[in-house]
Amino acid sequence: MxxxxxxxxxxxxxxxxxxxxxxxxxxxxxxxxxxxxxxxxxxxxxxxxxxxxxxxxxxxxxxxxxxxxxxxxxxxxxxxxxxxxxxxxxxxxxxxxxxxxxxxxxxxxxxxxxxxxxxxxxxxxxxxxxxxxxxxxxxxxxxxxxxxxxxxxxxxxxxxxxxxxxxxxxxxxxxxxxPAKEKYVELLGQGVHQIFLGFLYKFIIGYYFGQVLLPVVDHLAMERGGISWPLVGYMYVYSMYLFFDFAGYSLFAVGTSKLMGYETPPNFNKPFLSWNIKEFWNRWHMTLSFWFRDYIYMRLMFMLIKKKVFKSRIVASNIGYFALFLIMGFWHGLTWYYIVYGLYHATLICLTDVWLRFKKKHKKQLPSNKFTHGLAVVLTFHAVCLSFLIFSGFLDKLFFHHM
Structure with a gap:
């Protein structure tokens, strides 16, 4: 056969x-x-x-x-x-x-x-x-x-x-x-759980967002043209589809690895609960984020500081972020929206660093509680969804459709 x-x-x-x-x-x-x-x-x-x-x-x-x-x-x-x-x-x-x-x-x-x-x-x-x-x-x-x-x-x-x-x-x-027998039984249970969770993510929730809702908001946004509520709907629906589809796949890969006795690292850790963009990249597609951090950003920073290319470590860090996310954008593809996606995230991370430094300096004057944390999560979620709208290429499609 x-x-x-x-x-x-x-x-x-x-x-x-x-x-x-x-x-x-x-x-x-x-x-x-x-x-x-x-x-x-x-x-x-x-x-x-x-x-x-x-x-x-x-x-x-x-x-x-x-x-x-x-x-x-x-x-x-x-x-x-x-x-x-x-x-x-x-x-x-x-x-x-x-x-x-x-x-x-x-x-x-x-x-x-x-x-x-x-x-x-x-x-x-x-x-x-x-x-x-x-x-x-x-x-x-x-x-x-x-x-x-x-x-x-x-x-x-x-x-x-x-x-x-x-x-x-x-x-x-x-x-x-x-793994020892006792350890493997634990891995086996985790692997089965992750595979079933992957089915929920990819074939139920991801399918609903990607195959049921996405064509509807796509059609409505194309009919309206320009900035419209259907376009906003497309942004959120696509973001949910992207997460559940890819996170579901990753759960399958990690779960299968555990069935074979390998503790492959996870790829996602509740990324939409992140309270700033830096935290988001510590939770989204983590193995890719950490690879770029360890093998590109950290090495570039070491070279810039060692050779004293910039007097300010802050300037060096910002240059490093832009270089990192430009490379990530080019890796996704040689199209304008992937490049803009990379520049957008680099800008957000630099602004996040500015805010964190300001917050540290004025720690006593600024409130810090559950409300401010929740507001930070909401703002980060919307900023990320906007980046996924850029990443999707839908704006490019919308522009050429209405030329």
């Missing part, structure tokens, strides 16, 4: 296959506290096949080529990084690691409607993993390179398509040390 192509976590058949495939692994972990390594490798290949095989075989070939390319690149960097004047080797390795992703992002921009032959579902997240390892090797945090474990890290199928973005050292620790 030929198994058809399936998008991860998108259909009941995928979950049925997942449950059947994971059953022997779960039983082994419950009864013996051990993984069946060869079996885990087998089901990984199976789920990679149904995700990247069949009609999408070109993506599968691109994935194979990509993994070989990155494995050789990381091996070469690990081998040559000890040489003197290694800075240029490090920067070259990072650039070469990002290069396939650059091709994928730039190709549709240069030739409209054309997808890069290097592209496959999840290339961004695999690139983040690859760059992370090169940077941590340079820092001395990863001293040993095991190509088999590296490939297992890249191809961990529960998270391969859209994250969460795990850290290599954390993953390898789980890989080398399966």
């Amino acid at each position: 030929i198994i058809p192509h399936m998008v991860p976590y998108a259909s009941p058949k995928y979950f049925i296959l997942l449950l059947i495939a994971l059953a022997p692994l779960i039983i082994s972990l419950v009864l013996r506290g051990k993984r069946i390594n060869w079996y885990q490798a087998l089901i990984t290949l199976g789920f990679l096949y149904i995700s990247f095989g069949g009609v999408d075989y070109k993506q599968g070939l691109a994935l194979i080529g990509y993994v070989i390319y990155q494995s050789v690149l990381v091996w070469c960097y690990h081998h040559y990084r000890q040489q003197k004047n290694q800075n240029w080797i490090f920067y070259l390795a990072v650039f070469l690691s990002i290069l396939p992703l650059i091709f994928v992002k730039v190709t549709p921009f240069l030739a409209a409607g054309t997808n890069s032959i290097f592209g496959f579902l999840g290339i961004s997240y695999l690139t983040f993993k690859s760059v992370q390892i090169i940077m941590e090797m340079r820092d001395g945090m990863i001293k040993k390179y095991d190509p088999i474990k590296y490939i297992q890290f890249l191809l961990f199928f529960p998270t391969i398509s859209s994250g969460p973005i795990d850290r290599y050292r954390r993953f390898v620790k789980d890989l080398d040390q399966p």
Whole structure:
């Protein structure tokens, strides 16, 4: 029987296959506290096949080529990084690691409607993993390179398509040390709970916002044109759809990981209860936020301060925020609304820092209670929803429709 192509976590058949495939692994972990390594490798290949095989075989070939390319690149960097004047080797390795992703992002921009032959579902997240390892090797945090474990890290199928973005050292620790039976039973319960919560988020709440409400407000907003109440409705409906759909997917990925005995980090932590934009980014798509913070922002700040590019740390920090969110905008795509989305969040974070400094200076004069906290949450929620309206590209569609 030929198994058809399936998008991860998108259909009941995928979950049925997942449950059947994971059953022997779960039983082994419950009864013996051990993984069946060869079996885990087998089901990984199976789920990679149904995700990247069949009609999408070109993506599968691109994935194979990509993994070989990155494995050789990381091996070469690990081998040559000890040489003197290694800075240029490090920067070259990072650039070469990002290069396939650059091709994928730039190709549709240069030739409209054309997808890069290097592209496959999840290339961004695999690139983040690859760059992370090169940077941590340079820092001395990863001293040993095991190509088999590296490939297992890249191809961990529960998270391969859209994250969460795990850290290599954390993953390898789980890989080398399966949880004890008592600990695994706890993980198993958490995993089942998260998968069922994911069904509620993605297939019930997310479906209602995305498939029922969104077409209605889309149609009304397009009919009215300009700034209108239907446009405001679209902003809130799209924001809810984006959260519940992506958070639902992330719950599936984290829950499945726990069924396999891996504590993949969560991606969301009640982001709409954030009381400022900085807190929002500590709660929204957390593994991506923390990746950009640790591997771009902090390193850029270190360089700016070390080289004394700016006298003021505040100016350096603001420049760092704008650089960070511009890169994040370009990563989403080479369109104006992704760039504006990035600039918008950078501006909000800089303004938040101004407010926090002012608040600290005038702590005694400013009220701080449940009411002010609730007001901050409401204001942050609306600011975030406005950013998602920009991110959606609907304003671009609305503008051209009424030209």
